[in-house]
Amino acid sequence: MQIATTVLEDRFVRLEPFTDALRDEVRVALDCDPAAWEIMVTAAHGEHFDGWWASALAAMRAGTRIAYAVRRLSDGVIVGTTSIYEINPAYRRCEIGSTFYRPEARGGPINPACKCLLLGHAFGSGAIRVEIITDAINPQSQAAILKLGAKAEGVLRRHKITWKGRARDTAVFSILDDEWPTARDRLDHRLAGF
Structure with a gap:
């Protein structure tokens, strides 16, 4: 499995890998x-941004993450970020x-469009399993x-520590390569x- 760092685009969004220009x-x-x-586990707003940005770029250099800026194509504005990470070839x-x-x-085509592009890129690159995790209180x-078609697998208790210091339970979901066509x-x- 080799997931290339490349721009991903559909009619709603363009996912642009992080560069200094962004x-x-x-x-x-x-x-x-x-x-x-x-x-959140990490914060990226206000005074937290610089450390978060540096960490994302370091993970990209290490080959364990591809961090993307999410550009809404209807107006060309960057409206957020998303990543493929914990990459384990x-x-x-x-x-x-x-x-x-x-x-x-939030609540429109942006998230499903991003997830469809990211999942397609991962599975097209040879992934057999893609996980999506979130805070169990969310x-x-x-x-x-x-709604993406992922399967719930359970909750990992006290799995992560949030930036505010709370021991977070993590809800784990996945999509497997043979489930991807239906999803x-x-x-x-x-x-x-x-």
């Missing part, structure tokens, strides 16, 4: 909605997440993951409604 646009996109950051698995969208970009995120059809059907 830094200021990504900062603006993430510097909002402080309440949404409260339950030996096990042909990765995770999709580290996702944040500006409030006005029912909205869990519902969105299920892709489901996503394509959803996106056709926009």
